[in-house]
Amino acid sequence: xxxxxxxxxxxxxxxxxxxxxxxxxxxxxxxxxxxxxxxxxxxxxxxxxxxxxxxxxxxxxxxxxxxxxxxxxxxxxxxxxxxxxxxxxxxxxxxxxxxxxxxxxxxxxxxxxxxxxxxxxxxxxxxxxxxxxxxxxxxxxxxxxxxxxxxxxxxxxxxxxxxxxxxxxxxxxxxxxxxxxxxxxxxxxxxxxxxxxxxxxxxxxxxxxxxxxxxxxxxxxxxxxxxxxxxxxxxxxxxxxxxxxxxxxxxxxxxxxxxxxxxxxxxxxxxxxxxxxxxxxxxxxx
Amino acid sequence: xxxxxxxxxxxxxxxxxxxxxxxxxxxxxxxxxxxxxxxxxxxxxxxxxxxxxxxxxxxxxxxxxxxxxxxxxxxxxxxxxxxxxxxxxxxxxxxxxxxxxxxxxxxxxxxxxxxxxxxxxxxxxxxxxxxxxxxxxxxxxxxxxxxxxxxxxxxxxxxxxxxxxxxxxxxxxxxxxxxxxxxxxxxxxxxxxxxxxxxxxxxxxxxxxxxxxxxxxxxxxxxxxxxxxxxxxxxxxxxxxxxxxxxxxxxxxxxxxxxxxxxxxxxxxxxxxxxxxxxxxxxxxxxxxxxxxxxxxx
Numbered sequence: 001x002x003x004x005x006x007x008x009x010x011x012x013x014x015x016x017x018x019x020x021x022x023x024x025x026x027x028x029x030x031x032x033x034x035x036x037x038x039x040x041x042x043x044x045x046x047x048x049x050x051x052x053x054x055x056x057x058x059x060x061x062x063x064x065x066x067x068x069x070x071x072x073x074x075x076x077x078x079x080x081x082x083x084x085x086x087x088x089x090x091x092x093x094x095x096x097x098x099x100x101x102x103x104x105x106x107x108x109x110x111x112x113x114x115x116x117x118x119x120x121x122x123x124x125x126x127x128x129x130x131x132x133x134x135x136x137x138x139x140x141x142x143x144x145x146x147x148x149x150x151x152x153x154x155x156x157x158x159x160x161x162x163x164x165x166x167x168x169x170x171x172x173x174x175x176x177x178x179x180x181x182x183x184x185x186x187x188x189x190x191x192x193x194x195x196x197x198x199x200x201x202x203x204x205x206x207x208x209x210x211x212x213x214x215x216x217x218x219x220x221x222x223x224x225x226x227x228x229x230x231x232x233x234x235x236x237x238x239x240x241x242x243x244x245x246x247x248x249x250x251x252x253x254x255x256x257x258x259x260x261x262x263x264x265x266x267x268x269x270x271x272x273x274x275x276x277x278x279x280x281x282x283x284x285x286x
Numbered sequence: 287x288x289x290x291x292x293x294x295x296x297x298x299x300x301x302x303x304x305x306x307x308x309x310x311x312x313x314x315x316x317x318x319x320x321x322x323x324x325x326x327x328x329x330x331x332x333x334x335x336x337x338x339x340x341x342x343x344x345x346x347x348x349x350x351x352x353x354x355x356x357x358x359x360x361x362x363x364x365x366x367x368x369x370x371x372x373x374x375x376x377x378x379x380x381x382x383x384x385x386x387x388x389x390x391x392x393x394x395x396x397x398x399x400x401x402x403x404x405x406x407x408x409x410x411x412x413x414x415x416x417x418x419x420x421x422x423x424x425x426x427x428x429x430x431x432x433x434x435x436x437x438x439x440x441x442x443x444x445x446x447x448x449x450x451x452x453x454x455x456x457x458x459x460x461x462x463x464x465x466x467x468x469x470x471x472x473x474x475x476x477x478x479x480x481x482x483x484x485x486x487x488x489x490x491x492x493x494x495x496x497x498x499x500x501x502x503x504x505x506x507x508x509x510x511x512x513x514x515x516x517x518x519x520x521x522x523x524x525x526x527x528x529x530x531x532x533x534x535x536x537x538x539x540x541x542x543x544x545x546x547x548x549x550x551x552x553x554x555x556x557x558x559x560x561x562x563x564x565x566x567x568x569x570x571x572x573x574x575x576x577x578x579x580x581x582x583x584x
Contacts, residue, residue: 031386084569090385091329095523096568098516099561106558117554208516212393219390255401262394263376270383 005129007241009197012132013190014233018217019139019226020186025215026223026276027152028179029159030086031094034101035187035214038074040206041104042188044114045073047123047195054124063126067135067192074188075181077104082180086173101211109203119202120195127196135193139186143226144278155179159224220265222272231273296427301549302542307434308503309541310441314496315518316525316533317448318489324528325465325485326381331392332372333493334515335399340365340494341506342403345412354417358498365494366487373486378479396511403508414501437499444492445534451488452530461485465528517557520564526574535575539563 021035046066054062077100085096114120146152154175157165166172195201217236221228239261243254265273315337322330344361348354372395380391421432452458463471464481472478497506504510517540525536540560547559567574 085565088568088572091327092523092568092572094329094389095519096565099520099564099568102516102561103558103565106555106561110552110554110558209512216390216393219386223386252405253402256398256405259394259398259401263391263398266383266387266391266394267376267379270380270387 007238009129009132011234011237012129012136013194013197014214014217014237015136015230016132016139016190016193017187017214018221018229018233019136019143020183020190021214022218022221022224022226022229023143023146023155023179023186024183025218026225026229027146027159028155028176029162029223030176030179031090032097032180032183033094033208033211033215034081034097034099034104035183036206036208036210037097037101037104038077038184038187039191039194039210039214040101040108040201040203041077042070042074042185042191043195043201043206044108044120044191045188046070046192047120047201048114050124050126050196051120051122059124059126062124063131063192063196066126066196067189070188070192070195071185072188074191075185077188078181078184079177082177082184086176086180098208098211101206102208105203105206108206114201117203119200121200123195123199123201125196125199127193129197132193132197135189140226140230143229147226151175151178156224216262220262220272222274222276224276225272225274225278227278228272228274228276293427297549298546300428301545303428303430303434304549305542305545306538307437307541308545309521309538310437311496311500311503311537312518312521312541313441313534313537314444314499315493315514316521316537317444317530318493319515319519319522320525320527320530320533321461321485321489323522324530325461325482326377326468327385328377328381328388328392329519330377330489331389331515332395332399332511333489334511334513334518335396335403336365336369336372336490336511337493337497337514338403338506338508338511339368339399340490341414341497341501341510342407342412342508344494344498345414345501345506348414358417358495361494361498362491363494365497366491369486369490370483373483377486378482396515400509400511407508409508411505411507413505414498416501417499440495440499441534444495445531448488448530457481457484513557517560520560523574524563524567526577529574529576529578532574532576539575 017035017039021032024030024032046069049069050062050066055065081097081100085093088096108114109117147156154165154170155178157168157170158172158175162172213236217232218229220236221230221232240254240258243257315333318333319330322328322333340361343364344357347357347360376391376395377388380388416433418432418436423430423432452462460471460476460481463474463476464478468478518537521536521540522533523536524539525532525534540563543559543563544556548556
C-alpha cells in the first residue's frame with residue numbers, strides 16, 4: 001500500500017512540476033533545460049526553513065510557510081537566471097539554463113549545512129497526499145485560467161512569433177520574466193512538497209537527467225496543453241512502474257523499452273499527444 | 287622570490303599541463319558535437335553514448351588478445367557505424383518535425399544506449415590499459431607523461447586532418463555547403479543525406495578514438511557518456527558551436543579551468559567551473575569565442 005501511495009505522491013508532484021515547466025516551455029516558448037535546478041532550490045530552501053527556522057505553530061501552517069519559502073527561493077533563482085539569460089534564444093537559452101541547473105546542484109553538494117553529498121535528513125513529515133493534490137489542482141486551475149488573461153495571451157503570443165508580438169506592443173522581457181519567475185516558483189512549491197513528503201533530499205535528485213525527464217513529460221503531452229502536461233506526467237511516472245510488475249525480461253529491460261517508446265512516440269506524433277489543444281467537454285462551443 | 291610562491295607557480299604549471307591533456311580528450315568528443323550541430327542544428331545528446339559503445343567494443347577486442355591498434359580501429363568503426371544506423375533510423379525521420387522533437391528524440395536515444403549498455407555490458411567499470419607504456423619525464427617540479435603528450439599530439443593530428451578534409455576535399459566542400467544552406471546544397475546536386483551520414487560517422491569515429499584514449503584516466507562504464515557528453519557539449523558551445531577549431535579551443539579551456547579549480551581550490555567544484563564558464567560565455571558572446579553572430583531576419 002505504501003508503494004502505491006508513494007507512486008501517487010510522485011505523480012502529483014510531477015503534475016505540478018510539468019505544468020510549471022509548461023508555462024515556460026509550452027506557453028512562452030522559452031526552452032529551459034534547468035527545471036530541476038528550480039525544483040531543487042525550492043526543496044532545499046523549504047527544508048532549511050523547516051529544519052532550522054521552524055516556527056512553533058501547527059504543522060499545516062508551517063507547511064504553508066515552507067511552500068512560500070520554496071516559492072520565493074525558486075523564483076529568486078528564476079530572476080537571477082532570467083534577467084541575464086532571457087535575451088538568449090532557442091538552443092542557447094536551453095544550454096544556459098542547463099548550466100544554471102547544474103550549478104545549483106553543485107552549490108548544494110558543497111554546502112555542509114544541508115548535508116552536502118550525503119543528503120539532507122530529518123526533514124519533518126508535514127505534507128501528505130492531500131497537500132500534493134491540492135497544490136496540483138490549484139496549479140491546473142491557475143494554468144487553465146492564465147490562458148484567458150492578458151498575461152496569458154501576451155505570453156502565448158511570444159511563443160507564436162516574438163517579433164510580431166513585440167510589434168503589437170507586448171513587452172517581451174517583462175512577460176518572459178513573468179513566466180520564468182512564476183514557472184520557477186511553482187516548481188519551488190513542488191520542491192517543498194517533495195522535501196516534506198520524502199523527508200530526505202539528495203543532490204542527485206536534482207541533476208540534469210531530471211530536468212530532461214520533466215521536459216520530456218511536457219513535450220510528450222503537448223507543449224502549451226494543460227491536459228497534455230497532466231497526461232504526460234501521469235504516463236511517464238506510471239509506465240516504468242507497470243513494466244516493473246510484468247516481470248521477467250520486461251522488468252529488466254524497462255528503461256530501454258521506456259526510451260524506445262519515447263522515440264517511437266516522437267516519430268509518430270512530434271507535437272505531443274494533445275498538441276496544444278485541451279481536452280474539454282465544451283469542444284466546438286466556444 | 288618567496289619559496290611558497292615558487293611552488294604555487296610550479297603547481298599552476300602542472301595543472302595547466304594536466305588540463306591540456308584532459309582538454310584534448312574533451313576536444314575530441316566536442317568535435318563530433320560541433321560537426322553534427324553545424325550541419326543539421328541538432329544537439330546530439332547520444333554522442334557520449336557513441337563514445338561509450340566504441341570504447342566498449344575496443345575493450346572487448348583487447349580482451350580477445352588483439353593488439354591495441356586493432357582495438358582502436360574497431361572502436362572507431364563501431365562508434366561510427368552505430369552513429370550512421372541511429373541517424374538513418376531515428377534522426378532522419380524526425381528532422382522535418384522541428385528542433386524540439388529532434389532534441390527529445392536524441393535524449394531518448396541517449397537513454398536507450400545507457401540503459402541497454404548497463405544490461406548488455408554490465409554496470410561494472412572496465413579499464414582500458416594505456417596504449418603505450420607510461421614514462422614520466424621530470425622538468426623541475428613538473429611531471430609530464432608520454433601518454434599526455436601522445437593524447438595532445440593525436441588531437442592535433444585529428445584537427446589537422448579535419449581541416450584538410452573540410453578545406454581541400456570534395457566531400458569537405460559538400461559538408462561546408464550543406465552546413466551553410468541545406469536546401470541550396472541539395473539544389474546544387476549534393477546528396478545531403480549522404481553528407482549528413484558521413485558527418486555522423488566522422489564525429490562518432492573521433493569520439494570512439496577519444497574513448498580509447500580516455501581508458502587510462504577514467505574507466506569505461508555504460509553511464510560515462512552522459513557526464514562526458516555534457517562536458518564536451520559545453521566545450522563546443524564555449525568555443526563556438528558549429529566551428530571546428532572552436533570545439534578544440536573550448537575543450538582546452540574547459541580542461542584547463544577544471545584542473546586549475548580542482549587543484550588549487552576544491553575538486554568538488556570541478557564541474558561547477560565549466561558551467562560557470564559556459565554561462566559567462568553565453569552572456570558575453572552567445573555564439574561562442576570563435577563563433578559568428580547570426581542576425582535574425584523577419
